[in-house]
Amino acid sequence: MSDIPNEIEEYVFKALDWIRGKHHIRKGLALLLIALLLGLAGKFAYDLYPRHYELTISGGGMLSKSHYLTKVLQAEAAQRNISLTIVPMAGSFEALNELNAGKLDLAFVQGGIDPMGYDNVTQVASMPPQLIQFLVKDDVKTIQDIRGKQVNLGEKNGGPSIVSNQMLRFSGLVPEVDYVETNFNDEELLGMKPEKLPQVIVQISYAPSAVVDFLVQKRGYQLLEMPFPASLAMRMGWVSDAKILAYMYRIAPPVPASDIHVIGVNLNLLANKEVDPRAISKLLEVLYKPKIASIVAIPISEDKILTPSGFPISNGTDMYIASKQPLITSQMIDQIKGLFGLIMTLASIALVVFKWFKGPTDDEEGDGEDGDKKKSDAPTVGDHMDNLSSSISKLT
Structure with missing residues (x-):
C-alpha cells in the first residue's frame, strides 16, 4: 500500500497506452482538443478586439457642477473609444424616468429618492456627497427664522424639493404652513430682479457653486448653518455630515465667516440595466482616473463605489471590481x-x-x-x- 501513488501512475499510463492504440478514439480526442483551443482563441480575440461605445448621459442642469463633471468625463472617455452624448435635464426625477424608460443610458442622480417603481435602473457608482446650501437674506439667522418666508426649492417635487422639505420638517417647519415653497430654476433666479428674489434659496451642489457664487457676491445672500446634520445622518442613510469652509464664497466680508456644518446628500451614477456591462466597466476606468478628480476638484474615490443607493448594483460595476482583483x-x-x-x-x-x-x-x-x-x-x-x-x- 505504501506505493499507491506509483500504482496510480502505472494505471494512468496503461490507460493512455490503450487510448493511443485506438485510432478512432485518438482522432476524435484530437479533433475535440483542436475545437476547444480554437474556441478559446476566438474568445480571447473577441475580448481583445477594440470596441466603440456610444452612450447618452445627463449631469443635471447646465449650471451644476455635476454637469461640469459630465463634460470632463465626456472629453476623457473619448480617448477610450466611448462617445458620451450629454443630455441636460432639469432634475433627478426627469433623469430617473428617462433611465427607466430606456431613453437615457446614464445619469448623475441625487440620493434620497425612493427607488420604488424604477425596476430598470441600476447603480453604477456612488459619488462624494453634494451639499445642501441654504442661502438667506440678512434677517434670517437661524432655521426658525425661515418661518413665514418664501423658500425656493427648484423643480416642484424634484429631488432638491423632496430632500429640503424633509430637512425643514425635521426642524419643525411644515411645508405650505410655516413657509411658502417657490420653484424657480437656476436660470430664472440669475435673471430675476433683486427685489423679486425669495428670502431663502436652497441649492444642492458641490462647493464652490457658480450659482451660489453669484447670489452671494451679486445679491448679498449669506449661508445658513444647519445645526443637526450628525443626528440626521443616523436616521437617513443617504445623508452625511458635511462642511463648507470659511471664505468659500467671499473674503471681505467673509462668506461664510467660519467653517459651517451643512447636510451632504449622496450623488449616484445610475444606468439603465440594458447598457452593455463592458461599456460601464470602461467608463468607470475613466471616472476613477486621478486626472478627473484633479480637474473638477472633487475627491472621487473607488472606496465609495458601492455606497448603497437603494438601486441594484450594475453588472458593469461588478465587472469593473472583478477586473481590479489579482488573477x-x-x-x-x-x-x-x-x-x-x-x-x-x-x-x-x-x-x-x-x-x-x-x-x-x-x-x-x-x-x-x-x-x-x-x-x-x-x-x-x-x-x-x-x-x-x-x-x-x-x-x-
Missing part, C-alpha cells in the same frame, strides 16, 4: 491545494476498494504473520475516508 489569490491557491489533495485521496480510496474486491494474491497469502503485520501498518479505507474529509474541509 490568482492566496485563497485560490489554498483551494487548488485542497482540490489536489481531494483528487489524490479519492484515487487512493478507489485503488484500495479495487484491490479489496480483487482479493489477495498468492504472495500476500503466504506472508503469514509478517503479512498480517504489514497489513496492520497499511492505511485502511477508514484512514482514506478521514483524508477525504480533511481534503473537502480545505475547499470550504
Whole structure:
C-alpha cells in the first residue's frame, strides 16, 4: 500500500497506452482538443478586439457642477473609444424616468429618492456627497427664522424639493404652513430682479457653486448653518455630515465667516440595466482616473463605489471590481491545494476498494504473520475516508 501513488501512475499510463492504440478514439480526442483551443482563441480575440461605445448621459442642469463633471468625463472617455452624448435635464426625477424608460443610458442622480417603481435602473457608482446650501437674506439667522418666508426649492417635487422639505420638517417647519415653497430654476433666479428674489434659496451642489457664487457676491445672500446634520445622518442613510469652509464664497466680508456644518446628500451614477456591462466597466476606468478628480476638484474615490443607493448594483460595476482583483489569490491557491489533495485521496480510496474486491494474491497469502503485520501498518479505507474529509474541509 505504501506505493499507491506509483500504482496510480502505472494505471494512468496503461490507460493512455490503450487510448493511443485506438485510432478512432485518438482522432476524435484530437479533433475535440483542436475545437476547444480554437474556441478559446476566438474568445480571447473577441475580448481583445477594440470596441466603440456610444452612450447618452445627463449631469443635471447646465449650471451644476455635476454637469461640469459630465463634460470632463465626456472629453476623457473619448480617448477610450466611448462617445458620451450629454443630455441636460432639469432634475433627478426627469433623469430617473428617462433611465427607466430606456431613453437615457446614464445619469448623475441625487440620493434620497425612493427607488420604488424604477425596476430598470441600476447603480453604477456612488459619488462624494453634494451639499445642501441654504442661502438667506440678512434677517434670517437661524432655521426658525425661515418661518413665514418664501423658500425656493427648484423643480416642484424634484429631488432638491423632496430632500429640503424633509430637512425643514425635521426642524419643525411644515411645508405650505410655516413657509411658502417657490420653484424657480437656476436660470430664472440669475435673471430675476433683486427685489423679486425669495428670502431663502436652497441649492444642492458641490462647493464652490457658480450659482451660489453669484447670489452671494451679486445679491448679498449669506449661508445658513444647519445645526443637526450628525443626528440626521443616523436616521437617513443617504445623508452625511458635511462642511463648507470659511471664505468659500467671499473674503471681505467673509462668506461664510467660519467653517459651517451643512447636510451632504449622496450623488449616484445610475444606468439603465440594458447598457452593455463592458461599456460601464470602461467608463468607470475613466471616472476613477486621478486626472478627473484633479480637474473638477472633487475627491472621487473607488472606496465609495458601492455606497448603497437603494438601486441594484450594475453588472458593469461588478465587472469593473472583478477586473481590479489579482488573477490568482492566496485563497485560490489554498483551494487548488485542497482540490489536489481531494483528487489524490479519492484515487487512493478507489485503488484500495479495487484491490479489496480483487482479493489477495498468492504472495500476500503466504506472508503469514509478517503479512498480517504489514497489513496492520497499511492505511485502511477508514484512514482514506478521514483524508477525504480533511481534503473537502480545505475547499470550504
